[in-house]
Amino acid sequence: MILDRLHLKKGIGQALIVNSGNANAFTGPEGLAHAREMGRRVADQLKISFHHVFVGSTGVIGVPLPMPALRNGIPALILRLRKAGYKEAAQAIMTTDTRPKEIAVQHRIAGKMVTIGGIAKGSGMIHPDMATMLAYLTTDVVIDQKTLQKTLRTVANQSFNCISVDGETSTNDTVLCLANGLAGNTLIRGSSSAHTQFQNLLHEVCHFLAMEICRDGEGATKIIKIELSGASSHKAAKQFAQTLATSPLVKTAIFGADPNWGRIIAALGRAGLPLHPNRIVIAFNGLSIVKDGKGLGPRIEGQIQKIMRRPSFTISISLGTGTGSSTIWTTDLTYDYIKINASYRS
Amino acid sequence: MILDRLHLKKGIGQALIVNSGNANAFTGPEGLAHAREMGRRVADQLKISFHHVFVGSTGVIGVPLPMPALRNGIPALILRLRKAGYKEAAQAIMTTDTRPKEIAVQHRIAGKMVTIGGIAKGSGMIHPDMATMLAYLTTDVVIDQKTLQKTLRTVANQSFNCISVDGETSTNDTVLCLANGLAGNTLIRGSSSAHTQFQNLLHEVCHFLAMEICRDGEGATKIIKIELSGASSHKAAKQFAQTLATSPLVKTAIFGADPNWGRIIAALGRAGLPLHPNRIVIAFNGLSIVKDGKGLGPRIEGQIQKIMRRPSFTISISLGTGTGSSTIWTTDLTYDYIKINASYRS
Numbered sequence: 001m002i003l004d005r006l007h008l009k010k011g012i013g014q015a016l017i018v019n020s021g022n023a024n025a026f027t028g029p030e031g032l033a034h035a036r037e038m039g040r041r042v043a044d045q046l047k048i049s050f051h052h053v054f055v056g057s058t059g060v061i062g063v064p065l066p067m068p069a070l071r072n073g074i075p076a077l078i079l080r081l082r083k084a085g086y087k088e089a090a091q092a093i094m095t096t097d098t099r100p101k102e103i104a105v106q107h108r109i110a111g112k113m114v115t116i117g118g119i120a121k122g123s124g125m126i127h128p129d130m131a132t133m134l135a136y137l138t139t140d141v142v143i144d145q146k147t148l149q150k151t152l153r154t155v156a157n158q159s160f161n162c163i164s165v166d167g168e169t170s171t172n173d174t175v176l177c178l179a180n181g182l183a184g185n186t187l188i189r190g191s192s193s194a195h196t197q198f199q200n201l202l203h204e205v206c207h208f209l210a211m212e213i214c215r216d217g218e219g220a221t222k223i224i225k226i227e228l229s230g231a232s233s234h235k236a237a238k239q240f241a242q243t244l245a246t247s248p249l250v251k252t253a254i255f256g257a258d259p260n261w262g263r264i265i266a267a268l269g270r271a272g273l274p275l276h277p278n279r280i281v282i283a284f285n286g287l288s289i290v291k292d293g294k295g296l297g298p299r300i301e302g303q304i305q306k307i308m309r310r311p312s313f314t315i316s317i318s319l320g321t322g323t324g325s326s327t328i329w330t331t332d333l334t335y336d337y338i339k340i341n342a343s344y345r346s
Numbered sequence: 347m348i349l350d351r352l353h354l355k356k357g358i359g360q361a362l363i364v365n366s367g368n369a370n371a372f373t374g375p376e377g378l379a380h381a382r383e384m385g386r387r388v389a390d391q392l393k394i395s396f397h398h399v400f401v402g403s404t405g406v407i408g409v410p411l412p413m414p415a416l417r418n419g420i421p422a423l424i425l426r427l428r429k430a431g432y433k434e435a436a437q438a439i440m441t442t443d444t445r446p447k448e449i450a451v452q453h454r455i456a457g458k459m460v461t462i463g464g465i466a467k468g469s470g471m472i473h474p475d476m477a478t479m480l481a482y483l484t485t486d487v488v489i490d491q492k493t494l495q496k497t498l499r500t501v502a503n504q505s506f507n508c509i510s511v512d513g514e515t516s517t518n519d520t521v522l523c524l525a526n527g528l529a530g531n532t533l534i535r536g537s538s539s540a541h542t543q544f545q546n547l548l549h550e551v552c553h554f555l556a557m558e559i560c561r562d563g564e565g566a567t568k569i570i571k572i573e574l575s576g577a578s579s580h581k582a583a584k585q586f587a588q589t590l591a592t593s594p595l596v597k598t599a600i601f602g603a604d605p606n607w608g609r610i611i612a613a614l615g616r617a618g619l620p621l622h623p624n625r626i627v628i629a630f631n632g633l634s635i636v637k638d639g640k641g642l643g644p645r646i647e648g649q650i651q652k653i654m655r656r657p658s659f660t661i662s663i664s665l666g667t668g669t670g671s672s673t674i675w676t677t678d679l680t681y682d683y684i685k686i687n688a689s690y691r692s
Contacts, residue, residue: 061607168616266471
């Protein structure tokens with residue numbers, strides 16, 4: 001990641017080399033040297049500039065990379081480079097993921113068909129600021145580097161930065177988008193309708209991959225959209241939403257399909273911000289369960305329980321304080337999360 | 347709790363009435379009226395002032411108290427009041443607790459034998475700021491209300507406020523200490539050696555009850571002391587320690603006895619404060635596993651794994667930045683935490 005930041009300054013990427021199983025993090029100067037070597041070997045073989053190679057690693061922290069295996073593997077990898085290789089790449093970057101995550105979309109933009117493809121990995125250690133998530137996007141759009149960077153940041157903030165599996169973040173996270181300009185469209189500039197179209201297309205890709213990461217969240221059986229509105233500011237809304245999305249009691253209640261809204265109230269209460277209990281409205285898929293300072297009774301709770309048995313639903317919370325809002329997707333907390341993480345390395 | 351705060355202003359307590367199973371929280375004005383009625387009925391029966399009765403409730407949030415049962419129960423309870431009743435009281439206040447928590451200690455202070463007894467409940471929703479924890483202490487010491495209050499606050503901050511089971515806090519928490527002065531010692535004043543002795547005795551009681559709550563933490567199989575030192579301030583140390591104590595990945599690694607110190611590094615990294623990775627020292631029961639920016643290898647990890655299989659151990663982390671330190675006790679995160687909380691109400 002340190003290396004990628006340096007290479008990003010140049011703004012040009014031509015190749016990616018990524019390993020899974022070892023994060024090459026907290027490995028000191030030796031680790032940085034290993035990352036450089038990975039990149040340089042790829043550059044030499046492909047006869048491109050070292051600065052145009054991006055290097056990614058994901059897996060266990062604190063263990064040196066097995067360089068002999070990498071040195072052997074890189075030439076073989078390069079011999080197998082081909083268009084359909086993205087499927088193997090999506091598979092290869094997995095760690096605790098149970099399935100590869102990939103998508104490709106096409107849309108006519110500025111007179112030409114534009115394609116965006118993406119692969120991602122992520123399952124545990126998922127929380128805003130991206131956590132243990134790698135996402136690699138490619139597109140043939142014609143766009144300048146600065147506009148692409150800005151667009152990607154906006155879109156990532158509305159997708160990859162809006163999901164939380166376990167509240168953990170990570171040493172290693174990357175979202176990269178490479179554009180080769182082969183679509184031949186008129187150059188896309190910011191604040192044009194073509195730009196809006198491209199941004200929407202990029203959002204479709206990133207949102208899909210982010211949801212795939214949630215759906216494949218460690219041990220997750222459900223995916224829940226938390227819509228927090230009526231907060232005093234966007235920042236406050238985000239804090240409330242993240243507190244809910246990381247509350248083990250809320251997440252175990254979701255796993256058990258228990259309409260125990262008291263846990264939502266308790267989690268809101270400990271978010272560390274002012275709250276007017278009597279103004280809080282809580283609804284599941286639009287059906288209110290809390291209003292005017294009290295629960296709406298067992299009959300409604302029965303209906304909510306049915307909603308909570310579904311694999312995905314929305315919890316909307318209105319605080320009645322202001323106009324700040326924030327949305328986050330999260331998962332339930334289950335036996336399998338414990339199983340996966342109590343024995344990750346053994 | 348709202349009622350207790352009012353009654354605390356008077357500074358005198360003569361009776362406690364506590365129910366479990368229902369938290370009487372988020373129950374609106376009706377809930378407050380119910381708490382008042384509980385207190386008033388006890389006061390009438392005991393012929394004491396209503397203002398000297400403290401009322402506690404713990405359990406499910408948002409459901410009105412079953413007042414007919416309480417109205418019937420209170421006279422029967424009062425008929426059964428007796429010295430040995432503390433055992434039943436410790437049992438009666440339990441919710442998800444698997445066993446009652448109680449202690450009594452004696453020490454000669456200011457020429458007289460002084461006794462402190464305590465009962466507590468707490469298992470899940472345990473985190474600094476006390477969370478779902480009730481602790482009721484009684485003593486025969488002669489002490490003025492203001493000094494007792496100050497001493498209790500100090501001691502609670504070093505005991506009940508230093509434990510975290512699941513990072514959740516709660517609508518209902520109370521630590522109360524009642525002193526009747528029957529020991530006949532010379533009045534204890536602040537900054538006397540008698541005061542130090544009393545504070546130590548009170549600490550013994552509170553520390554024991556806090557550890558009992560941890561040991562009985564929902565699903566917990568281990569209790570871990572996290573000693574964080576070398577932070578830039580006490581506040582920073584507390585933030586690092588709490589981030590570790592609430593990290594699901596650290597807590598599942600502890601459950602699995604996996605010396606995956608990378609998760610400790612990752613959790614420190616996301617605490618939101620500056621960090622010098624190369625200065626971090628991590629030790630388990632005094633045995634270092636991370637130093638000078640790297641792990642100390644598989645042989646040490648094998649030894650650490652043996653330590654991690656014990657029911658309790660200490661993780662010491664030195665950040666090498668300053669002199670701020672903080673200690674917190676936490677538990678592992680296990681299958682049984684999920685089991686207990688996915689089906690608490692059903």
